[in-house]
Amino acid sequence: MTLxxxxxxxxxxxxxxxxxxxxxRWLAFLFILPSIILIAIFVYGFIAWTGYVSLSNWNxxxxxxxxVGLKNYLFLFHDFRFQADLRNTLFFTILFILCVLILGLFLxxxxxxxxxxxxxxxxxxLFPMALSFIVTGVVWQWILNxxxxxxxxxxxxxxxxxxxxxxxxxxxxxxxxxxxxIPVAIIAVVIAAVWQxxxxxxxxxxxxxxxxxxxxxxxARIDGANEFQVFTKVIFPQLMPITVSVIIIMAHISxxxxxxxxxxxxxxxxxxxxxPGVYMYETTFRGNFYGNGAAxxxxxxxxxxxFIVPYLISSRKGGES
Amino acid sequence: MTAKAFTRPLMYLILALLSxxxxxxxxxxxxxxxxPLDEVTLAKxxxxxxxxxxxxYAEAFSKLAPNFWNSVYLVIPATILSxxxxxxxxxxxxxxxxxxxxxxxxxxxxxxxxPYQSILIPLIRFLSDIGLYNxxxxxxxxxxxxxxxxxxxxxxxxxASIPMEMIESAQIDGAGIFKIYRHIMIPLSLLGLVVVGxxxxxxxxxxxxxxxxxTTTDQHPIMVALQNLSGSQIVQWNVQMAGAIIAxxxxxxxxxxxxxxxVRGMLAGSVKG
Numbered sequence: 001m002t003l004x005x006x007x008x009x010x011x012x013x014x015x016x017x018x019x020x021x022x023x024x025r026w027l028a029f030l031f032i033l034p035s036i037i038l039i040a041i042f043v044y045g046f047i048a049w050t051g052y053v054s055l056s057n058w059n060x061x062x063x064x065x066x067x068v069g070l071k072n073y074l075f076l077f078h079d080f081r082f083q084a085d086l087r088n089t090l091f092f093t094i095l096f097i098l099c100v101l102i103l104g105l106f107l108x109x110x111x112x113x114x115x116x117x118x119x120x121x122x123x124x125x126l127f128p129m130a131l132s133f134i135v136t137g138v139v140w141q142w143i144l145n146x147x148x149x150x151x152x153x154x155x156x157x158x159x160x161x162x163x164x165x166x167x168x169x170x171x172x173x174x175x176x177x178x179x180x181x182i183p184v185a186i187i188a189v190v191i192a193a194v195w196q197x198x199x200x201x202x203x204x205x206x207x208x209x210x211x212x213x214x215x216x217x218x219x220a221r222i223d224g225a226n227e228f229q230v231f232t233k234v235i236f237p238q239l240m241p242i243t244v245s246v247i248i249i250m251a252h253i254s255x256x257x258x259x260x261x262x263x264x265x266x267x268x269x270x271x272x273x274x275x276p277g278v279y280m281y282e283t284t285f286r287g288n289f290y291g292n293g294a295a296x297x298x299x300x301x302x303x304x305x306x307f308i309v310p311y312l313i314s315s316r317k318g319g320e321s
Numbered sequence: 322m323t324a325k326a327f328t329r330p331l332m333y334l335i336l337a338l339l340s341x342x343x344x345x346x347x348x349x350x351x352x353x354x355x356x357p358l359d360e361v362t363l364a365k366x367x368x369x370x371x372x373x374x375x376x377x378y379a380e381a382f383s384k385l386a387p388n389f390w391n392s393v394y395l396v397i398p399a400t401i402l403s404x405x406x407x408x409x410x411x412x413x414x415x416x417x418x419x420x421x422x423x424x425x426x427x428x429x430x431x432x433x434x435x436p437y438q439s440i441l442i443p444l445i446r447f448l449s450d451i452g453l454y455n456x457x458x459x460x461x462x463x464x465x466x467x468x469x470x471x472x473x474x475x476x477x478x479x480x481a482s483i484p485m486e487m488i489e490s491a492q493i494d495g496a497g498i499f500k501i502y503r504h505i506m507i508p509l510s511l512l513g514l515v516v517v518g519x520x521x522x523x524x525x526x527x528x529x530x531x532x533x534x535x536t537t538t539d540q541h542p543i544m545v546a547l548q549n550l551s552g553s554q555i556v557q558w559n560v561q562m563a564g565a566i567i568a569x570x571x572x573x574x575x576x577x578x579x580x581x582x583x584v585r586g587m588l589a590g591s592v593k594g
Contacts, residue, residue, distance in 0.1 A: 024498040028417030031498075032410045035469050036425060042466045043432040046440035046447075053442055107339065110332055123580060124340045130576035130583060132527030134544040135569045138551065139346050142353065142558055145363060195343065203584050204591065245591050256436035259529035263548050277530075280438045285534055290442060297438035308434040316427050 047301065054294035061288045072295035080177040082296070084271040085279055087175075089303075091182045092190060092275065093254040099194040100250055101243065104201025109231070111202070112209045122206070126199035133196070137263025140192035164188040164265040167272055183272040189261055196260075197253070201246045208242040209235070248311045255303045276300050354378065354562040361559045377557070381550070381564035387539070388546035389567065392526060394457050395542055399464040400521045406465065407472020407517055412506050414473065415480040416488055417498065426477070433470035433590075437530055448535060455536050463535060464525045471524075472517050475589045479513035480506065512582075519579055520586035523572045543568045 054072055056065045076082040107125055111118050128136065144163040154161060162168075164185045172179035212235060220234045258277030267274035267282070276296050284293025353361060354377055356370040382389075414426055444463065445454060453459030483506070491501050532542045541549075547568045550561050576583055 020495075020497055021492065025417060025419060027498045028413045029419060031417075032413045032425075035406055035410050035429070035473070038466050039429050039432050039469060042440065042444070043435065044428075046443040047435070049443035050439050050441075107336075110336055113332065115332065115336065121336050121340060124343050126580070126584065127573070127576055128343070129587065130523055130572045130580075131569050132529065132544050132572070134527070134529050134548050135565045138547060138561060138565050139350050141551075142562065143346055143349055195346065200587060203587060207588055249591055252434050256438070258438075259544075262529075263551075277436070277438060281530070281534070284442065293438075294442055297436065297441070300436040301439040304434055304436055308431065312427050312430055312434075316423060 047298075050294045050297055053290055054298045056291050056294075058290040058294075059288070059292060063290070068291070072291040073299075075292060076295055076299070078177075081267075081271050081274060081279060082276075083176045083178045085274050085276045087169075087178060087180055088183060088186055088271075088273065089255060089275050092186050092193075092257070093251060095182075095187070095190045096193050096197075096254050097247055097250045099190065100197050100201050101246060103194065103198045104246070105205050105239075107198070107202045108205035108209055111206060122202070125202050128196040129199040131196065133257075133260040134263045136192050136196045137260045137265075140188070140195070141264045144188045144191070164268065164273060167268075167270050169272070183268075185265065185268055185272040189264060189273055192264060193254075193257070193260055197250065200249070204242050204246050205239060208239045212238050244311075248307050251307045252304050255307075256300055350562045350565060353559055354566055356559050358557055358559055361557070374559075377559040377563040378567070380557075381560045381567055384550065384560075385543060385546050385564055385567055388541050388543045391457060391536075391540060392542040392544075395460050395464070396522055396525045399461045399468070399525050400518055402461070402465045403468035403472050403521050404514055404517045406469055407474075407476045408506075408510060408513070409502075410469065410473040411476025411478075411480050411513075412502055414477045416483075416485070416501075416506075426473070430470050430474060432467065433474070437467065441530070441534055445534060455540050457536075457540060460531060460535055460540075460542070463531050464521075464528070468521055468525075471590055472521065475517045475520070475586065476510075476513055478589060479510075479516070483509055515579070516582045516586045516589065519575055519582050520590065522575060523583065526572050 052065070055067055055069060057068045057071075058064045059072075111122055115121065141164075146162050146165050151159075151161060151163075162184065166184040168184045169179040169181045170184065171181045173181065216234055216238075217230050220230045225233060256277055257275055258281060261273055261275055262278055262281070265273040267278055276299065280293050280296040280300070283289045283296070349366065352369060353366070355373050355375070357372075357374040357376065360368075360370055410429075414422055448454040448459045448463075453462060487505060488501055491505055496504070527544065528542075529544045529548070533545045533548075536542070536545070547564050550564050
């Protein structure tokens with residue numbers, strides 16, 4: 001948070017106004033009290049409740065909250081499907097973030113060069129951000145259907161991509177109960193997700209590029225740097241905080257992704273496109289395994305917290321300095 | 322400057338190619354949605370329709386219309402209420418800061434990043450206990466509550482740009498917390514309201530997880546109904562694509578006419594802004 005509100009009070013306030021001011025301070029607190037209570041209950045209280053369910057024996061339609069310790073967690077870590085989910089989430093997250101960062105930065109650098117029709121181009125890359133993951137999933141499910149035009153074209157080159165119907169995992173070394181590696185099917189989902197989210201990193205980088213003063217580039221050029229060096233030595237380091245923000249925002253989207261995959265591929269054969277979000281939904285609300293579902297949810301929360309908590313604390317401190 | 326004479330056309334070429342790649346889905350969706358079913362084959366996927374056929378829109382709309390209206394009844398009150406709460410919180414957290422306000426704000430912000438799966442089981446129990454499970458008001462409540470972090474963040478950053486001197490001179494004139502909010506903050510909030518409103522409208526319209534778990538058939542918002550279109554045995558891709566367009570239209574129109582504010586909201590939501 002770059003802009004910080006000031007707290008100093010005016011020195012020449014009359015006593016009567018002072019009294020009203022202290023009353024107003026109480027009122028101010030009362031104003032936001034409902035929101036604080038709502039967040040305390042709906043976020044923190046419910047997380048604690050979910051944590052409790054995850055340690056309980058509630059794995060049928062009838063609630064059974066007897067304590068069973070880490071049983072549900074142990075089940076998951078020995079579960080073929082959950083192991084596949086962890087693998088898929090890992091590679092989906094890496095591929096998705098890399099593509100969004102590189103493509104977004106590349107487009108931002110191009111669009112920053114006083115391009116004619118810049119706003120048209122920008123809107124073409126940005127409009128998918130306004131769509132629902134469900135719409136994106138439905139649409140890309142049709143485009144990447146394994147015998148469509150994209151593939152007719154690729155077949156002429158001797159390729160026959162199966163897209164999201166592939167069950168291949170590359171390289172596919174044995175690990176636990178699963179084959180470890182990049183599931184080919186997840187690439188189809190990455191394409192759809194990158195199509196939708198690149199606009200975000202483009203907008204962030206473009207705002208960042210525009211905030212870098214032209215003098216900085218000029219100074220580097222005068223010192224004899226060529227355009228490539230200006231970018232790598234001057235511009236890119238300036239964009240570092242933005243890169244960190246984009247990585248964290250994209251990582252938390254990726255770690256909790258549900259709707260895109262649910263609409264586009266579902267769990268897939270051998271769970272090649274399954275993710276914790278889909279597993280949690282199906283096992284809890286279709287299978288009534290509430291204990292297992294709650295455990296998945298808590299694991300998802302921990303993954304997200306690893307990225308988000310340091311980020312929030314550091315932006316709070318950064319804002320105060 | 323021969324290098325420059327060469328690189329600029331190259332830049333336009335790259336941008337044009339990438340634009341075409343990004344627009345491929347738009348082309349395919351529109352073309353497919355305008356075809357009669359017998360032309361919707363994988364082999365003819367890229368071909369234009371032989372004649373324009375709007376029947377898939379009629380069919381998609383007849384299936385989606387009730388859910389479309391559910392979404393409208395959901396999104397309007399939810400957007401207004403969450404913008405109001407965010408404005409109130411942002412006002413206090415930027416102009417009436419108290420001890421510990423920063424920690425409370427950080428704790429509230431965490432709520433916008435959590436995977437909602439981690440609160441879903443208790444939430445559904447709670448909603449059925451208060452009789453709001455499977456109702457649009459229940460979904461409104463959920464979106465208002467979980468919208469508090471983002472709307473508070475946006476308004477707090479927005480109000481930070483209103484100078485403290487304005488508040489102080491109003492206080493010297495005897496204005497209290499309500500009067501300042503009513504006569505200074507609200508009139509200056511228009512831009513903030515538009516940004517927050519558009520952001521919440523888009524998010525709530527597009528949301529799926531709460532929609533699919535908190536409501537059932539009759540009460541489903543549009544995105545769940547769109548997803549269910551493909552659940553039937555034979556997938557009618559032309560109807561499916563027409564449905565996708567109908568479901569996406571409100572947020573697309575908002576983007577087309579008010580895209581500038583949408584992007585501002587997007588940047589404001591990244592915390593550091």
